[in-house]
Structure formats: structure tokens, C-alpha cells
Amino acid sequence: MNLWNETKSVPISRAMIWAAYKRVKSNKGCAGIDDIDWEEFEPSRSEYLYKLWNRMSSGSYFPPAVKEVEIPKIDGKKRKLGIPTILDRIGQQVIKTYLEPRFESIFSNNSYAYRPNRDAHDALQEVQQNCWRNDWVIDLDIKGFFDNINHKQLMLAVGIHVSEKWACMYIERWLQMPIQKKSGELVHKQGKGTPQGGVISPLLANLFLHYAFDKWLENKSIKARTYLFGYSNA
Numbered sequence: 001m002n003l004w005n006e007t008k009s010v011p012i013s014r015a016m017i018w019a020a021y022k023r024v025k026s027n028k029g030c031a032g033i034d035d036i037d038w039e040e041f042e043p044s045r046s047e048y049l050y051k052l053w054n055r056m057s058s059g060s061y062f063p064p065a066v067k068e069v070e071i072p073k074i075d076g077k078k079r080k081l082g083i084p085t086i087l088d089r090i091g092q093q094v095i096k097t098y099l100e101p102r103f104e105s106i107f108s109n110n111s112y113a114y115r116p117n118r119d120a121h122d123a124l125q126e127v128q129q130n131c132w133r134n135d136w137v138i139d140l141d142i143k144g145f146f147d148n149i150n151h152k153q154l155m156l157a158v159g160i161h162v163s164e165k166w167a168c169m170y171i172e173r174w175l176q177m178p179i180q181k182k183s184g185e186l187v188h189k190q191g192k193g194t195p196q197g198g199v200i201s202p203l204l205a206n207l208f209l210h211y212a213f214d215k216w217l218e219n220k221s222i223k224a225r226t227y228l229f230g231y232s233n234a
Contacts, residue, residue, distance in 0.1 A: 008057035010166040012094060017053045020093035021045075024086070024199065032085030033067045033180050041086050052087055056094065059166060063088045063173055065180045066195045080147075082179055082195025092199035095170055102161055103207055108214045114202035146196040149208050151175050151189075157211050158204075174200060 031037040041048060055061035066082035073079055084092065100116070107115065112123035155172065162168055175194055178186045194201045 009059050010057045012053065012057045014049075014053050016094050016097070017049050017056070017090065020090045020097060021049055023097070024089045024093050029086070029089065030069075030083060031067075032083050032088065033065055034085050036086060038086065048087055049090070052091055056091055056170070059169065061091060061170070061173075063091065063177050065178045065186055066198065068179050068181050069197070079196075081197035082177075083197045084177075084195070084199070089199045091170075092174060095167055096200045096203050099162060099167065100203055103203060103210075106161070107206060107210055111206065111209075111214065114206055146201060146205060147193045149192060149194050149205065151191050151193075153212075154194075154204060154208050157207050161207075171200070171204070174198065175204075 025038065028038065052061070064085055066084050066088075069081045069083050070078040071081055104115070110126075112118045112120070112126070151172075154175070155168070158168060158171055162171075176189060177195070178188045179195070180186055194204055
């Protein structure tokens with residue numbers, strides 16, 4: 001297997017597609033607007049993955065709309081998720097895997113949400129240690145965060161760390177994906193929002209918060225300790 005076809009304009013290899021496929025499959029998940037679930041995807045896997053590689057590596061891949069799904073909350077309200085198709089989740093995983101190491105290198109060590117090898121249990125252990133050193137706690141929940149991330153500001157942050165135009169191109173395309181409601185109506189974003197349910201959305205959200213919150217704390221010389229954000233779309 002070649003690492004990438006030199007006749008293609010974008011250096012995305014079939015190996016990158018395959019690794020992303022395995023990662024997405026391990027997370028399972030439901031079908032998107034095409035109604036293709038894993039049971040239907042697997043028999044034609046090679047065809048689907050080749051099609052994705054061919055289009056992504058030539059710069060001609062355009063993601064389909066995301067399917068809006070409502071998840072019940074404990075308080076009776078509903079959380080809206082945007083579910084991409086299986087193939088699009090694989091495409092997002094390719095770019096996420098490619099960019100995540102460089103983003104991780106700048107993120108605050110006090111940040112724990114949606115990061116590799118970190119979870120809520122790690123954050124709680126850090127909080128426990130912090131309680132021995134501090135006698136105050138700030139509890140924050142960002143309401144509707146994913147729905148309101150400003151695209152222009154996010155892309156400015158992306159541009160600081162991503163010089164590859166093809167990677168920026170795909171991120172912008174994913175940000176601009178419309179949402180298909182249960183009625184079939186397509187709702188186009190107005191320069192804000194990234195679907196909560198998208199593979200690359202948490203990474204982009206953390207990059208946005210790095211500049212909007214973590215760097216702000218540093219500039220204000222506030223000695224914050226541990227961040228485990230609740231991203232709410234209530």
C-alpha cells in the first residue's frame with residue numbers, strides 16, 4: 001500500500017483512511033442522513049473507503065448534511081446532536097488524527113475535556129489535590145457552546161497552527177455543513193456552530209477555548225487549576 005499517490009493534490013493516504021475507519025468503527029454510532037448503518041456499510045467497505053480516499057486526496061470531497069437527533073436529558077429537556085454519515089465521520093477522523101498532536105502540544109495541562117488519555121476521573125483526582133491548596137471553586141457550564149462557536153474566530157485560531165490549505169479547506173467545509181431536521185428541512189448555519197456529534201468538533205471546540213478561555217486566564221494572571229467543561233446545548 002502506497003503512503004499516498006503523488007498524482008493527488010492532497011497528501012491523504014489510503015493508510016490514513018484505513019486507520020480512521022478502524023477508529024470510527026470502534027466507537028460504533030448510528031447512521032447519518034443516508035441511513036447507511038454499519039451492517040450495510042461493511043459488505044461494501046472497500047468501495048466506500050476507496051471513494052472517500054479518492055475524493056479527499058484530490059480535494060473534491062464535500063461532506064453531506066448532518067442528521068439532527070434529539071437526546072432526552074434528566075430535566076426533561078432535549079439535547080440536539082448533529083450526526084454525520086459513517087463515511088463522513090471517517091473523513092473527519094482523518095483530519096482529527098492529523099492535527100490533534102500539534103493542538104495537544106499547546107493545550108493547557110489543566111484542561112481535561114475531550115482530550116486523549118484524559119477523562120473525568122483524572123480531572124476529579126486533580127480537583128481533589130487542588131482542594132488541599134485552594135479554598136475556592138468556580139463551577140461553570142457553557143450553554144449552547146457547540147451551537148454558537150464563531151466560525152471566523154475559530155478559523156483564525158486554526159490558521160495560527162495549520163499552514164496546510166487543504167486541511168483548512170476541509171475544516172471550513174465541515175463547519176458549513178447544513179443540518180437536516182426530522183422533517184427533512186435543511187437548515188444552513190449563519191457563521192456559527194459545529195455539530196455536537198461530529199468527530200472533529202471536540203478538537204475544534206478545545207482550540208477555540210484555548211484562546212477564548214485558557215489564554216485569557218493566563219493574560220489575567222488568574223491561577224486556575226482544573227477545567228472539565230460541560231458543553232451544553234440546552
